[in-house]
Amino acid sequence: MGQGGGPRHVQAYDGELGAAVARAQQGDEAAFAVAYRIVQPGLLGYLRGLVGDDAEDVASDAWLEIARDLARFQGDGAGFRGWTATIARHRALDHLRRRRVRPRTSELEADVLELPSPRSTHEEALESLSTARALELVRGLPRDQAEAVLLRVVVGLDGPSAARVLGKRPGAVRTAAHRGLKRLARELGVTDEGPRTLGESK
Numbered sequence: 441m442g443q444g445g446g447p448r449h450v451q452a453y454d455g456e457l458g459a460a461v462a463r464a465q466q467g468d469e470a471a472f473a474v475a476y477r478i479v480q481p482g483l484l485g486y487l488r489g490l491v492g493d494d495a496e497d498v499a500s501d502a503w504l505e506i507a508r509d510l511a512r513f514q515g516d517g518a519g520f521r522g523w524t525a526t527i528a529r530h531r532a533l534d535h536l537r538r539r540r541v542r543p544r545t546s547e548l549e550a551d552v553l554e555l556p557s558p559r560s561t562h563e564e565a566l567e568s569l570s571t572a573r574a575l576e577l578v579r580g581l582p583r584d585q586a587e588a589v590l591l592r593v594v595v596g597l598d599g600p601s602a603a604r605v606l607g608k609r610p611g612a613v614r615t616a617a618h619r620g621l622k623r624l625a626r627e628l629g630v631t632d633e634g635p636r637t638l639g640e641s642k
Contacts, residue, residue, distance in 0.1 A: 453478045457517030465510055472510070476503065479521060483528050485594035489578045489586055490532040498535050502528040522601040525591060529605060577627045578620070585620030588613045593621075 457478045463471035480499070487495035487502075505527050513523055575594075578586050584606075591602035591613075602617075603610040 454517030454521075457520060458515075459517075461510075461513065461517065461520050465513070472507070475520070479524055482521070482595040483524055485575060486525060486590045487528055487532055488575050489590040489594070490529070491535055492579065494535060498531050499528065501535075502531045505531070518598070518601065521595055522597055522605055525595050525597065526605045529587075574624070574628065577624055580627075581620045581623060584612075584616045585623070588617035589620040589624065592617050 457475055460471045460474040460478070464475055480503075483502070484495055484499050487498050491498050502524070506524055509527075513520060515523065578589055580586075581589065587606055588602060591597045591605055592599070595602075597605065599610045599614050599617075603613045606613060
């Protein structure tokens with residue numbers, strides 16, 4: 441099972457995903473469909489956090505490129521998730537440029553925050569991120585925090601893999617994810633006593 445902050449149910453499929461990708465590279469179309477079914481939910485969630493309602497169109501463009509370049513991919517299941525996330529991110533940024541909407545960027549301070557301890561309030565916030573409302577909250581985060589959270593939580597990448605997708609140092613991504621999750625925990629009403637449901641008033 442992979443390390444990092446990604447949900448266990450995503451990482452649990454890495455073995456099956458790696459085997460499917462290997463078969464797909466040998467021309468097995470059914471295996472490519474298996475890889476698609478495993479990766480697409482997280483990829484779509486990531487893209488919704490970047491481009492909103494245009495996520496499905498951008499995902500379609502990304503999968504065309506993934507299928508075209510599949511023979512060039514080298515790696516395991518976790519590596520495939522990182523590779524597909526990189527392609528999807530490039531397509532999303534191209535889409536935003538075409539709309540002349542420039543993604544916000546921010547310089548991260550050099551400090552490194554401690555990672556949340558097991559079952560912290562931040563981790564409770566992670567468990568709520570599959571909902572549409574939570575994705576909307578993620579979109580409200582600063583760009584660096586939003587992408588770090590989406591890659592770690594929704595796509596299920598570990599810290600180094602997320603850093604490679606973003607072209608940043610792992611410590612910077614870890615810091616951004618920590619800050620984003622802390623803010624989301626507040627927004628989602630997560631306390632030390634546990635999370636409220638999203639329907640509850642604050």
